[in-house]
Amino acid sequence: MKQKEAFEQITQFAERHNALIVADIGSQSLWLKAAKDRDENLYLSGPMGQASSVALGVAVANKDRLVIAACGDGALSMNLTSLATISHVAPKNLMVIVLDNQVYEFTKSLPVPSTGTDWSKISETFTGFKDTIDLKGMESLNPQEGPYFVHAEIEGGELPPGPGLHPVDVHHRFKVHCSQSRTQ
Amino acid sequence: MIAEILNALDEYDINIVTGVPDGWLVPLIKAISEDTRFQYIPAAREEECFGIASGSAMSGQKCLVLMQNSGFLNSVGAYTTLCQKYQTPFVVLIAHRGGINDSNGYDPNKYRSFEAITSGMNLFVHASSWANLQTDIPKAYARSIGAGEPAFVTLSEGMKP
Numbered sequence: 454m455k456q457k458e459a460f461e462q463i464t465q466f467a468e469r470h471n472a473l474i475v476a477d478i479g480s481q482s483l484w485l486k487a488a489k490d491r492d493e494n495l496y497l498s499g500p501m502g503q504a505s506s507v508a509l510g511v512a513v514a515n516k517d518r519l520v521i522a523a524c525g526d527g528a529l530s531m532n533l534t535s536l537a538t539i540s541h542v543a544p545k546n547l548m549v550i551v552l553d554n555q556v557y558e559f560t561k562s563l564p565v566p567s568t569g570t571d572w573s574k575i576s577e578t579f580t581g582f583k584d585t586i587d588l589k590g591m592e593s594l595n596p597q598e599g600p601y602f603v604h605a606e607i608e609g610g611e612l613p614p615g616p617g618l619h620p621v622d623v624h625h626r627f628k629v630h631c632s633q634s635r636t637q
Numbered sequence: 638m639i640a641e642i643l644n645a646l647d648e649y650d651i652n653i654v655t656g657v658p659d660g661w662l663v664p665l666i667k668a669i670s671e672d673t674r675f676q677y678i679p680a681a682r683e684e685e686c687f688g689i690a691s692g693s694a695m696s697g698q699k700c701l702v703l704m705q706n707s708g709f710l711n712s713v714g715a716y717t718t719l720c721q722k723y724q725t726p727f728v729v730l731i732a733h734r735g736g737i738n739d740s741n742g743y744d745p746n747k748y749r750s751f752e753a754i755t756s757g758m759n760l761f762v763h764a765s766s767w768a769n770l771q772t773d774i775p776k777a778y779a780r781s782i783g784a785g786e787p788a789f790v791t792l793s794e795g796m797k798p
Contacts, residue, residue, distance in 0.1 A: 475692065495695060499718030503688040506680075507719070510692020510700065513653055513676055534681035535688070542678055620723045624695050632697040 454588070456480060456552060456607045460488040462588055463523060463550065467493065470596050472519035472548075473511055473631070477504040477528040479559040481552060483613035485523060490618075492630040498617050502531030505549055509539055512547040515631055519546050519596045526553040526572070527565035539600055540581030547600040548591075549582075554609030562610050572604040638767060638796070639668045645771040646701065647674045649778060651728075655680055655689045656703030659732035661795035666703060683708030684715045690787075691725040699778065702729040706751035706791075713754065716787075724785035728777045730770075731762075731791045738794035755789065762789040767796045 464485070467474055475495045476482040481504070482496035495511065497504055508522030529536075529551050539547060551572050556562040576582035585602045586594065594601060618626075642665065646652070654669050655678040656662070670677045680686045686702045693700035709716070709731065719725070734741070735748025755762050761780065765773040770790070777788040 495692075497719070499722040500688070500715050501718075503684075503691075503715055503719055506685040506688025507692035507695075509678070509685075510653075510655075510689035510694075511696050512692075513678065513689075514693045514696035514698035514700075532685065532688075535685050537681045538678070538685055624723045624725065627695050628697045631695075635697070 454605070454607050455611060456484050456554065456613070457487065457611070459552060459588060459605050459607050460484040460523070463521065464488040464491070466591060467491075467519075467521060470519045472521050472596070473515060474521045474523055475504045475508040475511055476523040477501065477525050479525065480613055481523045481525050481528070482617055483615055486617060487614050492626055495627045496617055496623050498620055502528040505529060505532055505535040505539065508547060508549070509535070509542065509544065512544040513542075515635070516544075516546060518634070519548065522547070522549045524549060524551050525558075526551050526555060526567050526570075527557045530565060530567040530570070536575065536579045540579035543581035543600055545597055545599050548596060548603060549600065550603040550605055552605050552607055554607045556609040558609060558612060572602075575602040575604070639664055641771045642774070643668055643672055643674070645775055649699070649775040651699040651701050651774070651778065652676065653693050653698055653700040654678070654703065655686045655700060657681075657683050657686065657705070657708050659703075659705035659734070661732040661792060662703050662730070664796050682711065684712040687712050687715045687720055690727040691719050691723060694725040694727050695723065700727045701774065702727060704729065705732045705747070706734055707747045709789075710747070710750055710754065720787050725787065726778070726781040726785060727787050728774055728781060729787055729789045730774070731789055733764075733791040733793050736793045760789060761786070762791060765790045765792060767792065
């Protein structure tokens with residue numbers, strides 16, 4: 454599966470479940486925007502590896518909404534401790550997806566150091582996660598009974614279309630959406 | 638004193654707290670963890686706290702971060718690329734180890750580096766005390782919202798018994 458197709462599927466899933474999505478720097482943010490630019494999307498264009506932590510903050514602030522962290526495999530490898538933190542807190546409304554193409558797509562497709570990592574065993578290691586599934590399995594679960602870890606194996610090497618949005622604009626658009634959603 | 642601090646946090650709608658423990662902050666962390674008005678998120682690493690707080694802030698919810706000064710030193714990259722770039726407001730309460738009240742031989746370098754880096758980055762840092770936290774944290778939060786950046790509040794000692 455190409456990353457473009459993965460984000461189209463993730464976006465359709467998010468729309469069905471009224472979900473918020475936090476996407477990592479580079480490929481994930483730009484492919485998410487290319488799939489569909491939504492007010493519910495929080496694109497991270499600076500901090501590599503922070504999507505899982507930011508998504509945890511979004512999840513505790515929006516307990517009635519499903520929150521999806523869309524992480525690159527290289528990015529998540531930089532913040533693996535966040536999986537321990539999420540496992541401990543175990544927010545039911547959080548889903549962490551790793552887009553696993555085994556390369557740094559924006560860095561000439563150099564291999565990531567996590568090529569030997571078995572992402573399918575995350576919920577066995579970090580036991581606060583309810584289950585580890587793939588993109589197909591995502592369709593049949595109850596997204597408010599997590600947290601779930603989704604291992605999405607994708608092809609590498611295709612750069613996404615740019616440019617992204619300005620970080621401050623992304624922040625304010627997302628905050629307005631969340632604040633209005635909570636008052637409705 | 639702790640009860641007054643927690644009441645001040647709640648009155649200012651600061652109900653999400655994240656952090657990595659420091660010995661000086663333990664009384665505050667324990668009280669927050671046991672109080673149902675708050676959700677405390679113990680992070681494995683300080684860098685995560687800046688992500689968690691930014692996610693809360695960008696959702697329109699207030700968050701307090703607790704850590705030792707060395708924790709900020711671990712987090713400068715995330716701070717610059719996330720908190721500064723996205724202009725996320727929140728307060729970071731720092732146990733500022735290695736100063737006049739701290740004789741531990743392993744802490745002075747943390748003090749010097751925190752002072753040098755926050756000064757070099759021109760960050761807002763307010764030196765507070767346990768007695769003043771109940772007023773300083775809400776005031777620092779108001780400033781962080783107005784300025785569109787985190788505010789640092791430091792303590793130079795543990796709470797007296």
